Amino acid sequence: MNVILINGSPNSHGCTYTALEEVSRTLQQEGIDTEIIHVGNKAIRGCIGCRKCKTTGQCVFDDLVNETAPKFRDCDGIVIGSPVYFASANGTLVSFIDRLFYSCTADKTMKVGAAVVSCRRGGNTATFDELNKYFTISGMPVASSQYWNMVHGNSPEEVRQDLEGMQTMRTLGKNMAFLIKSIRLGKEAYGLPEKEEHVFTNFIR
Numbered sequence: 430m431n432v433i434l435i436n437g438s439p440n441s442h443g444c445t446y447t448a449l450e451e452v453s454r455t456l457q458q459e460g461i462d463t464e465i466i467h468v469g470n471k472a473i474r475g476c477i478g479c480r481k482c483k484t485t486g487q488c489v490f491d492d493l494v495n496e497t498a499p500k501f502r503d504c505d506g507i508v509i510g511s512p513v514y515f516a517s518a519n520g521t522l523v524s525f526i527d528r529l530f531y532s533c534t535a536d537k538t539m540k541v542g543a544a545v546v547s548c549r550r551g552g553n554t555a556t557f558d559e560l561n562k563y564f565t566i567s568g569m570p571v572a573s574s575q576y577w578n579m580v581h582g583n584s585p586e587e588v589r590q591d592l593e594g595m596q597t598m599r600t601l602g603k604n605m606a607f608l609i610k611s612i613r614l615g616k617e618a619y620g621l622p623e624k625e626e627h628v629f630t631n632f633i634r
């Protein structure tokens with residue numbers, strides 16, 4: 430069982446990383462393999478809506494998105510971490526996950542998702558909501574914690590002082606591991622839920 434953790438921050442060892450590392454360490458203690466993937470320090474362009482991925486199964490821009498797609502396909506869970514920029518996820522991360530979730534056509538049903546956000550002061554819940562929507566449009570159960578998954582700070586030292594935030598990360602790791610193990614058993618016992626063919630109506634009758 431394995432989880433990939435996406436660090437959207439340009440600071441590869443900053444506040445977001447500090448939170449993700451705590452989740453990662455806890456997952457490992459629970460017997461889950463982890464990999465932290467740094468996204469925010471790369472030049473990741475946005476989706477151009479060409480839909481080529483729907484025929485090729487890959488994004489036309491052959492970068493970290495296509496490199497990560499097989500890891501996303503094979504993982505049991507994904508944690509998406511973002512610093513808060515103007516009360517939203519940071520731009521590079523959004524470009525990355527728009528393209529990853531759109532182009533990766535592998536079935537995401539029952540992969541466990543979790544969002545983690547890091548802010549100095551505000552905009553954290555809006556960012557948390559923004560990130561959770563990638564999971565809830567993809568048939569992915571969302572792992573939760575004792576509080577919304579957020580830490581406060583402008584430096585890793587400050588984040589480590591956010592004792593409740595760090596505990597929230599550890600609780601998230603434990604809950605996510607439990608969910609992944611339970612889903613593994615559930616899949617063996619019952620299989621994945623049957624799917625209807627997707628109906629797209631674009632609000633036009």
Ligand SMILES: Cc1cc2nc3c(=O)[nH]c(=O)nc-3n(C[C@H](O)[C@H](O)[C@H](O)COP(=O)(O)O)c2cc1C
Binds near residue numbers: 445
């Ligand atoms: C462009 C930019 C916009 C930011 N906007 C916010 C914000 O809206 N609210 C907030 O609390 N902090 C904001 N911050 C501060 C970061 O979210 C905060 O320091 C975060 O913990 C940094 O995480 P990192 O070290 O992983 O990059 C902003 C920082 C930058 C660079």
